[in-house]
Amino acid sequence: MNNILVTEDIVKNFGDFRALNNISIKVPEQSIFGLLGPNGAGKTTLIRIINQITLPDSGKVYFDGNLLRPYDVHYIGYLPEERGLYKRMKVGEQAVYLAQLKGLSKAEAKKRLKYWFDKFDIGAWWNKKVEELSKGMAQKVQFIVTVLHRPKLLIFDEPFSGFDPINANIIKDEILQLRDEGASIIFSTHRMESVEEMCEHIALIDRSNKILDGKLTDIKKEFKTNSFEVGLVTEDKDVLLKELNEKFEVKPADFRSLEDDLKLNIKLANGETSTDLIKYLNSKAIINHYVEVIPSVNEIFIQSVNKNS
């Protein structure tokens, strides 16, 4: 798979403070790439470098196979976390202006805007001033403006903030559709469930350093602990628990179940397999619930950041 964007050893200093320390990431084409990290880690600085708002002190950025050029801003759509619109300007006029700055002609901008305004059913706002819109309404306009010039690379920084769940869902579906139509997406957020749901690749930046990156499924495999969550129906829970404690590393677990079963999290030692565990458990009790414990992005995030500090 080709990479739409590659950064190589990006370094950026602000005075004595190093904001980015040799950051290298690869964003594959036509996929959603999660850029994660605690507040102040350097995500926004990296995004600004990709958008050519800030220049790196050293390091290279490749876009679509070539070194990033000034003209490439036309192929990138950016929805910053700190976003807004000219309050006293009319919605339609403003959208056309911003589209023109991205290189669209006035006529083309109007045509495409009509499509999007119809799609979101907001055609009536065209002649309203932005200050008359609610925050969620303005966010919709902002989203449209970001994607209007059909960029190859879309960068969304907290795209769902300010949206109610229904509209957040509409936006999520639009993002997925844009990916299906060929766009590559960098997605920066603190909402881990969105990452879980949408991202195929992630990179984790903490205190100016990249501490983790790769395909999400690979990372999860790496982080899994060979643990299994089990629900066992037995007559004497205490006896079984004692036996299991002697053989495995056992912790209590919590999940929904109809039976009054023994809920446990069992960690296997190296070399032991799931088959061994099932065989053993099957001989002791009725297995009501059996699932491999897959670490969530949230857990991976917290674990990695804690380890780094």
Added chain:
Amino acid sequence: MNKLKLIIKREFLAKVRNKTFIIMTFLSPLLMVGMIALVAFLSKSSMEKSNFVAYVNYSEMFTKDDFKDTNTIHYENLTEAGLEQAKKIVQNSNHDGLIFIPKKDSIEQLASNIEFFSNESPGVVLISEMENTLTSKLEKEKMKQLDIDLQKLKKSNVNVDIKMSNFSGEKSSKLINGIKIAIGMGSGYIVMMFIIVYGAMVMRSVIEEKTSRIIEVIVSSVKPFQLMLGKVIGTAGAGLFQFIIWTILLFTVLMIGSYMFGVDMAGMQTSQIPPDQLEAMANNKAQFALNEIFKLPLLSILIWFVLFFLGGYLLYSSIYAAIGAAVDNETDTQQFMMPVIMPLMIGVYVGFATVINDPHGTVATVFSMIPFTSPIVMLMRIPFGVPFWQIALSLFLLIITFLGVIWLAAKIYRVGILMYGKKVNYKELYKWLKY
């Protein structure tokens, strides 16, 4: 380049469509004409108000004939009532005052012993008019005493009028000097006002982009420098547009005003002269002034004005833009405003103080070279004729400084627009220059 045009257009329209802008554009000339009309009306009516003065004359030097009514003073003879009685009468009536001329032997003594009594302190004009009347009478008396022939004295009156011209033969006059001062001071003042008003507008526009948080969206499409330049140029365009409208409106309203209210501007200073004579004089004067103005190198003055005006405006408005980028709201701009306003003020004051008296003196020359004051001071000097090399050097220095300052301002600007919630001081700004 195309994007710069888009930005300029947006900035221009955003300013011009603003309600405050529209209201100010159409209200200011009305206010100004209103003010002029009010001043004219007030000074005219106070001129026409006549004073009612009583006199008690014990001296033989003065007769009734010396107290003839004038346009502004109406005299009443209370000599027969005596001084004490006259004082009482005047105090309890609507007289403006009582003038008392005692009996003295010598003219000198008399001259220093005339008194004026009034309830309220009298106007300077009234006193000086009475002094003039009395002085000319006493002078005549004195001349008689000294046996000076009045007729001969009148004939001996000579009035010298020095004709001024420079070595290339161009004639000038006192009037043209006044016109030069007016043009110079006027253009210097306009430059200062324009910079302060529209520079602040640039600054507010930058702050607005910061607080509305649209800035990051914009700079992901255009370079911060393009945005800053577009803003500066667009705002200047709106300012010039406003100036053009004002000029047109001012002339129209003035003409309508003078027609409707009959405020005769020329008549204000010379109301004592009969109307027909006055009109002729005013016409001649206007004709003369017009001729004199056309003798000035108007075209080159205009070209220099435009160049220095642009240089000064671009220099200062880029500083204003940087200040706007450095702060989060307008109240934080105070600490940075002083160093911007100061040189402008110094320019205007130095100009007013030195250029009028000595347009080519050391102080005026130096300040017309310093780039932060030169757009004002040099423009004030130019009508008096400045050597070309001086103007060229000054303009060169201005352009060099302007390029340097706009480069620094752009650096501060590109860092500042993306910086929120930071209390900025000069040390911080210096650090930004190195980012």
